[in-house]
Structure formats: structure tokens, C-alpha cells
Amino acid sequence: MKFNATFSKDEDLFYFSQNQIIAGITTINFSDWKSGDEYSLPEEKLMQHLQASSLAVLRSRHNSRIAVLNGNTERRYFSDDALVYVGAERSPDLLLVAMVSDEPAVLLFNASAGLCAIIEGSWENIVVDSVRTVVSLIQTRFKLAPAEISAFIWPGICRDCFKPERDLFNYLKAENRKIDLRANLHRQLLDAKVKDERIQSASLCPAHSRQGADFFFNSEVRSGSADVSNLVFIKFKD
Ligand SMILES: [Zn+2]
Numbered sequence: 345m346k347f348n349a350t351f352s353k354d355e356d357l358f359y360f361s362q363n364q365i366i367a368g369i370t371t372i373n374f375s376d377w378k379s380g381d382e383y384s385l386p387e388e389k390l391m392q393h394l395q396a397s398s399l400a401v402l403r404s405r406h407n408s409r410i411a412v413l414n415g416n417t418e419r420r421y422f423s424d425d426a427l428v429y430v431g432a433e434r435s436p437d438l439l440l441v442a443m444v445s446d447e448p449a450v451l452l453f454n455a456s457a458g459l460c461a462i463i464e465g466s467w468e469n470i471v472v473d474s475v476r477t478v479v480s481l482i483q484t485r486f487k488l489a490p491a492e493i494s495a496f497i498w499p500g501i502c503r504d505c506f507k508p509e510r511d512l513f514n515y516l517k518a519e520n521r522k523i524d525l526r527a528n529l530h531r532q533l534l535d536a537k538v539k540d541e542r543i544q545s546a547s548l549c550p551a552h553s554r555q556g557a558d559f560f561f562n563s564e565v566r567s568g569s570a571d572v573s574n575l576v577f578i579k580f581k582d
């Protein structure tokens with residue numbers, strides 16, 4: 345599927361907007377954040393960036409846990425690997441955010457059902473098939489069939505930049521000793537019965553983005569920096 349995204353230089357934001365959904369990625373200075381289980385966001389700064397009035401933030405722990413908001417957003421910070429929101433009436437001001445480094449994220453949505461979700465797409469979560477678990481949960485708990493779900497696979501490290509351990513080749517399909525996380529996530533979406541024509545994939549790689557280019561992602565592989573993080577987000581349109 346054709347992938348049309350826009351870069352907003354003023355907001356340092358790479359995003360696209362369609363089908364009643366806005367989704368994108370930005371890079372933020374991690375030094376404003378506190379690390380560990382108890383942490384806080386520079387919310388004002390984030391709000392200026394993304395202009396939303398409420399948010400739920402996912403910080404991956406590589407433990408394959410899923411947080412379900414179910415219209416209840418009293419918790420704002422989640423140490424889990426997937427965040428699922430299903431509101432009886434979709435909330436245009438709700439923003440789901442995931443902190444990612446070089447790993448891709450899978451964003452799911454069906455605006456008419458009030459569904460949006462973020463799955464952290466690290467190899468750990470591919471091994472335990474987090475995508476299938478989340479799609480199955482959405483189906484059983486919210487009666488939304490996989491064929492009705494749309495998906496984006498958002499920027500993540502490409503197969504040339506991902507340096508997996510040898511034992512990973514036993515779990516993930518590899519070509520020429522290289523593993524394509526995006527392709528693995530795409531296959532898991534298909535295995536979970538999400539329709540191919542409803543899956544979009546961004547070919548951007550953080551490690552391949554360049555200073556001075558339109559958008560400069562943080563990449564641990566490229567810079568080794570721990571001070572900056574990428575934030576993937578999804579929200580309903582107003
Ligand atoms: Zn790359």
C-alpha cells in the first residue's frame with residue numbers, strides 16, 4: 345500500500361493523517377525524563393509537539409504484557425509491551441505514545457470501533473508473537489475481527505543495521521544472515537488474519553537517517569546516545 349507521510353519541520357515531527365487517524369514519530373530529548381519504573385514525561389513539551397490534551401505512555405519492558413485502557417485513562421504510564429485503547433466513543437484528544445529506540449512499532453486502529461493500539465516491535469516481542477496476542481485479545485474482548493483492523497508498521501531499524509545474536513536465527517526467518525524486523529512483524533500481522541491491503545509499512549530506518557536531512561531519528565546503533573528517544577504516537581482525528 346502506498347505510504348504518504350508528511351514531515352513538519354516546525355514541530356520536528358514525521359507523521360501522516362488518514363482514515364480518521366493521525367500517527368507519527370518524533371525524537372525527544374531523553375534527559376528530560378526520569379528513568380526507571382517511576383518516571384515522568386515533559387508533558388508540556390510533548391503537548392506543544394503533539395497538541396493533545398491527554399495521553400497514555402508505553403515504556404517497553406520486553407515482558408509481552410498488554411495494557412488495556414478500555415476507555416479508562418486514569419493511568420497514564422505503562423511498563424508493558426502493548427497498549428490497547430478501545431473507547432465506546434472514540435476520544436479525539438487521547439494520544440497513545442510509545443518510547444522506542446531502534447525497534448519498530450506496530451500501530452493498530454479502527455476508528456469507527458474506537459480502537460487504537462501500539463505494540464512495541466522488538467525481536468523479543470516477535471519471538472513471543474505479541475502481535476497475534478494483541479489481535480486475538482481485540483477479537484475476543486471487543487468483538488472486532490482481524491479483517492476490520494488496519495495496521496501501520498512504523499519506522500524501525502532495517503535489516504542492514506540490525507545486528508542480531510546468532511541464536512536468534514533459530515527463531516526468526518533470516519535472509520543472508522540478516523533479520524528484517526518489519527518483514528517479521530508484517531508476517532505476524534498476516535498470520536493474525538489482518539488483511540494485507542490494510543497493512544502499511546514505513547521503510548525509514550533510524551540508523552540511516554542523516555543529520556541535516558528532513559528528519560533525524562535517534563538511533564542507538566548510529567550514535568550510541570542514551571540521551572534521546574524516539575516517540576511513536578497514534579491518535580484519533582478531532
Ligand atoms: Zn538501516
